[in-house]
Amino acid sequence: MKSIFSIFKRGLEKTTTKVTRTIAGMFTGIKAHGAASFDDLEAMLIQADFGVPASLRIVGDIRDRYERGEIATDADLVKVAMETVTTILNSRVRPVNFAPEGKPTVILMVGVNGSGKTTTIGKLAARLKAENKKVILAACDTFRAAAVEQLQLWGERTGCQVVSAKHGADPASVAFDATQAALARGADFLLIDTAGRQHNQKGLMDELAKIRRSIEKVYPGAPHEVWLTVDASLGGNVVNQAREFTKTTGVTGLVLTKLDGTGKGGMVVALHQEFELPTFFIGFGEQPEDLQPFSAEYYAGALFGEESK
Numbered sequence: 001m002k003s004i005f006s007i008f009k010r011g012l013e014k015t016t017t018k019v020t021r022t023i024a025g026m027f028t029g030i031k032a033h034g035a036a037s038f039d040d041l042e043a044m045l046i047q048a049d050f051g052v053p054a055s056l057r058i059v060g061d062i063r064d065r066y067e068r069g070e071i072a073t074d075a076d077l078v079k080v081a082m083e084t085v086t087t088i089l090n091s092r093v094r095p096v097n098f099a100p101e102g103k104p105t106v107i108l109m110v111g112v113n114g115s116g117k118t119t120t121i122g123k124l125a126a127r128l129k130a131e132n133k134k135v136i137l138a139a140c141d142t143f144r145a146a147a148v149e150q151l152q153l154w155g156e157r158t159g160c161q162v163v164s165a166k167h168g169a170d171p172a173s174v175a176f177d178a179t180q181a182a183l184a185r186g187a188d189f190l191l192i193d194t195a196g197r198q199h200n201q202k203g204l205m206d207e208l209a210k211i212r213r214s215i216e217k218v219y220p221g222a223p224h225e226v227w228l229t230v231d232a233s234l235g236g237n238v239v240n241q242a243r244e245f246t247k248t249t250g251v252t253g254l255v256l257t258k259l260d261g262t263g264k265g266g267m268v269v270a271l272h273q274e275f276e277l278p279t280f281f282i283g284f285g286e287q288p289e290d291l292q293p294f295s296a297e298y299y300a301g302a303l304f305g306e307e308s309k
């Protein structure tokens, strides 16, 4: 079995190459050129998608430790950078808000088109099934026929029941039926897929609010989590996208997807420095094992190509 760190490492390969190239020889540069090299390091971190506030913070910490004589090699510098990044990534962590014992936990998945909602639900269902949980999936994207089929395929693949309705049905009524089914059948989890939308599509945002209301009507206290899938390969822009989306919906957490195909993994640090929500899962590909619970330590380690202790 592959270690979880090796999954993070393989998933972040492109980003690691970029970051380690950025940082290699930096200490030698600082020794030779002094303060100007700190500006170079800052510029390079910004280029590697860490965002301005996080880059300033990382370089500030390196500078302090350097001035205190605590950095004598490139490895020391990487260690300080890793520590700061781990602190930033850990700052938003909280446990998942599960339903009370014996009741289904309802997770509503929202996000812009193609950000990975359906795939994340499928992978999540596979993980939960492997833990012997009873999982029901709800296909609330009734607009796009292929979306229902895609979820049904995941249902077959993972052995989970899928609640769906005919094309064009009201997504809120699918959510209503699925919540009733989850309660009646004693499910442990109900994962609700929704249609992709942009934050400025008022009608679609109202539809999400209606979906929420119909879940609450059958099951007070649900949904327990509303997760926004964020396509991490889009880089720094996703910080604003996530902020805008969250303003209009009751998002409680993030799932970052598509980190495997991108060198922009530094943006996860930017996102955690600049945005207040925790990340629960991270997607490195399309196979079930490619969805992993977010770990600040593994992520920071993989970014810098080293396993953190």
Ligand SMILES: Nc1nc2c(ncn2[C@@H]2O[C@H](COP(=O)(O)OP(=O)(O)OP(=O)(O)O)[C@@H](O)[C@H]2O)c(=O)[nH]1
Residues within 6 Å of the ligand: 111, 112, 113, 114, 115, 116, 117, 118, 119, 120, 141, 147, 194, 195, 196, 197, 229, 257, 258, 259, 260, 261, 283, 284, 285, 286, 290
């Ligand atoms: N490489 C990679 N591809 C991913 C990942 N997650 C999703 N994808 C792919 O991204 C594409 C879009 O994913 P979907 O799950 O259909 O996204 P969605 O948000 O449900 O899409 P809409 O319903 O159209 O809004 C698919 O081709 C997925 O296979 C990931 O972590 N890595």
